[in-house]
Amino acid sequence: MKLSLTRQALVLAALSLLPAVGEAIYFRGKISWQSPIPPSEMVSVDQARAWGGNVIWVDARPDAEFARDHVPGAVSLNEDRWNELLPQFLAAWSPGKKVVVYCSTESCDLAREAAERLRKEAQIPEVFVLEGGWEAWLKKNR
Amino acid sequence: MKRRILAFILSITVCFGARADLKFDKSEIELHPTPADKQAVGHFTYQNTGKTPVKFKSVKASCGCTAAQTQKDEVKPGEKGEVTATFNIGDRNGTQVKTVTVETDDATNPRTVLTLRTIIPQLLEVSPTFVFWKQGEKPDPKAITVKVGKEFTVNHIKVTSSTQDFQTKVEEAGKGEFKIDVQPKDTNSNLGTTLTIQPEDSPKVFYATARVTGAPPAPMAPADQKAPAGQAAPVAPTDQKAPLGKAAPVGQTH
Amino acid sequence: MRAVENLSTISYRPPTERQFVWRIVDFVVAGIFIYAGALKMLDPVQFAHDTKNYQILPWTVSVALAFYLPWLEMFCGFGLIFRFFYRGAISILTVLIAVFTLATAAAKVRGLDITCGCFGHASQHWSFPAHLATNLGILAALLALWFSNRLARRM
Numbered sequence: 001m002k003l004s005l006t007r008q009a010l011v012l013a014a015l016s017l018l019p020a021v022g023e024a025i026y027f028r029g030k031i032s033w034q035s036p037i038p039p040s041e042m043v044s045v046d047q048a049r050a051w052g053g054n055v056i057w058v059d060a061r062p063d064a065e066f067a068r069d070h071v072p073g074a075v076s077l078n079e080d081r082w083n084e085l086l087p088q089f090l091a092a093w094s095p096g097k098k099v100v101v102y103c104s105t106e107s108c109d110l111a112r113e114a115a116e117r118l119r120k121e122a123q124i125p126e127v128f129v130l131e132g133g134w135e136a137w138l139k140k141n142r
Numbered sequence: 143m144k145r146r147i148l149a150f151i152l153s154i155t156v157c158f159g160a161r162a163d164l165k166f167d168k169s170e171i172e173l174h175p176t177p178a179d180k181q182a183v184g185h186f187t188y189q190n191t192g193k194t195p196v197k198f199k200s201v202k203a204s205c206g207c208t209a210a211q212t213q214k215d216e217v218k219p220g221e222k223g224e225v226t227a228t229f230n231i232g233d234r235n236g237t238q239v240k241t242v243t244v245e246t247d248d249a250t251n252p253r254t255v256l257t258l259r260t261i262i263p264q265l266l267e268v269s270p271t272f273v274f275w276k277q278g279e280k281p282d283p284k285a286i287t288v289k290v291g292k293e294f295t296v297n298h299i300k301v302t303s304s305t306q307d308f309q310t311k312v313e314e315a316g317k318g319e320f321k322i323d324v325q326p327k328d329t330n331s332n333l334g335t336t337l338t339i340q341p342e343d344s345p346k347v348f349y350a351t352a353r354v355t356g357a358p359p360a361p362m363a364p365a366d367q368k369a370p371a372g373q374a375a376p377v378a379p380t381d382q383k384a385p386l387g388k389a390a391p392v393g394q395t396h
Numbered sequence: 397m398r399a400v401e402n403l404s405t406i407s408y409r410p411p412t413e414r415q416f417v418w419r420i421v422d423f424v425v426a427g428i429f430i431y432a433g434a435l436k437m438l439d440p441v442q443f444a445h446d447t448k449n450y451q452i453l454p455w456t457v458s459v460a461l462a463f464y465l466p467w468l469e470m471f472c473g474f475g476l477i478f479r480f481f482y483r484g485a486i487s488i489l490t491v492l493i494a495v496f497t498l499a500t501a502a503a504k505v506r507g508l509d510i511t512c513g514c515f516g517h518a519s520q521h522w523s524f525p526a527h528l529a530t531n532l533g534i535l536a537a538l539l540a541l542w543f544s545n546r547l548a549r550r551m
Contacts, residue, residue, distance in 0.1 A: 008484025012475060016468040023440060024463045031441050033456050038441075062207075080207060082233035083349050087336055090272055094355040122272040122351075170525075 043128040058101040060114035102130035163192035170257040177265040186225040190217040199245040210242040277356040283323040290318035296341040426476035433469030497531040
């Protein structure tokens with residue numbers, strides 16, 4: 001019995017759902033359904049503050065924004081002057097320290113890209129992106 | 143019915159005929175700078191094909207790394223011009239896509255987005271860019287791999303250390319790869335160096351960092367319970383632009 | 397006489413040249429979608445990010461589509477090759493490519509930094525005209541298959 005076009009499409013759509021669900025289960029640790037940044041790579045202001053002095057704050061915004069205001073003690077590290085700024089960050093880092101990178105807003109990609117470069121190029125472990133970015137920090141601290 | 147359709151088409155044609163019309167030859171430009179280039183410049187040429195002048199209201203780039211400007215504030219009918227977008231490559235790599243939004247008083251097309259796509263060639267890929275030893279750890283050499291980009295040929299690289307506390311040895315691993323062995327003289331104290339990696343016949347310089355690092359130092363500020371997290375790193379004061387190991391030419395990437 | 401003639405020709409008809417050409421188009425289009433689907437299926441995290449860059453859908457929907465769309469593309473591609481649920485497969489693929497093309501054009505108009513098209517992150521270096529031309533070419537092939545299939549059913 002030949003199925004109508006609509007039924008054929010529905011059967012194909014349903015068939016595709018099964019392996020898709022399987023894949024979603026397989027990748028559940030590598031992707032967050034709530035945020036573009038995996039849960040293992042994101043941290044809230046409260047969580048970062050709970051780490052106390054064991055945190056290095058990294059400001060991924062351009063120089064002018066950093067100069068205007070930033071998290072006290074934060075290190076500036078942006079792609080405009082990555083090679084120049086990286087050594088001072090590395091001098092501040094030591095094994096066991098957690099790195100929290102932030103930029104202007106949650107949707108801003110500068111922090112994610114800087115964090116990615118620190119993980120891939122410098123192979124620094126425990127690098128996190130601040131949930132909510134600079135604005136979230138301001139809300140909690142000012 | 144046919145008459146109504148014709149009248150509709152005619153009315154649209156008349157409306158189009160009376161408007162200003164700033165037409166860009168290309169709204170997307172792809173640039174391929176050389177490794178030595180510090181900037182990539184895109185020229186977006188346009189012409190006013192309409193019958194009334196067009197005034198620019200604003201020309202804004204999507205990021206601070208790109209500067210955009212027009213040659214003139216007003217474009218008369220028939221006149222040509224260009225919007226120049228200058229992208230500062232900085233220390234970026236890979237494909238960078240930046241946009242320039244042009245706003246005019248043209249009622250039919252008040253906003254145009256121009257895209258500048260810059261493919262930054264990776265002459266060398268250094269991995270990792272940071273190697274470290276803990277204090278007290280055996281000062282064995284650690285390796286940094288340098289891969290030459292597929293479209294380039296580099297036969298020799300020169301590696302210099304900013305301090306004499308670290309020794310380097312370069313070996314050619316073949317197939318466009320080099321291996322740099324880095325070794326500290328000892329791991330009894332915090333030491334650091336910036337390795338400058340320069341391919342032959344190229345002004346472009348690459349960097350890696352090697353450090354002997356201890357436990358996190360005690361915070362200097364006595365009232366650190368009031369200070370937010372981050373102040374326990376006194377070796378990197380926030381307004382210091384020069385890196386530690388200042389002898390390294392780290393600002394000179396070209 | 398005519399009825400007897402018709403009965404004798406029903407048993408077997410060798411494929412005509414025209415049908416052979418359409419089968420080649422089937423295989424080419426199917427191959428494109430299976431390849432594209434496989435690329436995206438292997439890295440759904442990156443595909444989810446690429447979809448997010450279009451800024452049309454919320455992140456949760458982008459993730460759901462990142463897992464689902466590659467499999468849909470592959471199943472429909474196999475449907476074209478092995479001719480199971482053939483018309484359903486063509487319809488789905490036509491809708492997919494049409495939506496993809498519209499989304500790409502919309503992103504372009506909005507000046508978004510998108511680096512994906514049919515082939516996920518593998519096509520990140522493609523310019524907008526290249527994306528558009530590829531998508532329109534695939535759409536044209538699918539529409540041609542659709543109409544050839546409809547005509548064949550009428551005969």
